[in-house]
Amino acid sequence: MLLEEELKNFGVSQAFIKIAMKYQSDYVEGSDIEAFVDLVEEKHALVEEAEYQEALAKEAAKANEVVDMSQIFGEEADEDEVLEDY
Numbered sequence: 330m331l332l333e334e335e336l337k338n339f340g341v342s343q344a345f346i347k348i349a350m351k352y353q354s355d356y357v358e359g360s361d362i363e364a365f366v367d368l369v370e371e372k373h374a375l376v377e378e379a380e381y382q383e384a385l386a387k388e389a390a391k392a393n394e395v396v397d398m399s400q401i402f403g404e405e406a407d408e409d410e411v412l413e414d415y
Contacts, residue, residue: 332349332350332353332356332358332365333346333350335362336349336362336366339362339363339366341366345366345369348369348373349365349366349369352365352368352369352372352373355368355369355372
């Protein structure tokens with residue numbers, strides 16, 4: 330029986346089957362399908378965590394960017410004027 334059919338018979342969702350097919354090289358035909366489902370859940374959780382951490386790092390880097398006012402207005406700010414405003 331094909332892996333996809335075994336997963337359907339086991340009762341997992343179509344979305345999970347799509348994810349599981351990425352890990353089909355880890356499946357040995359005839360082995361316990363429940364063990365394979367657990368393996369896919371563990372491996373995919375690691376992938377999702379790595380993606381989440383990467384997104385957080387990008388967001389932090391973006392938040393830490395310093396905006397150069399001359400790039401926005403096309404001119405250099407006069408430091409004396411800027412200090413007088415405060």
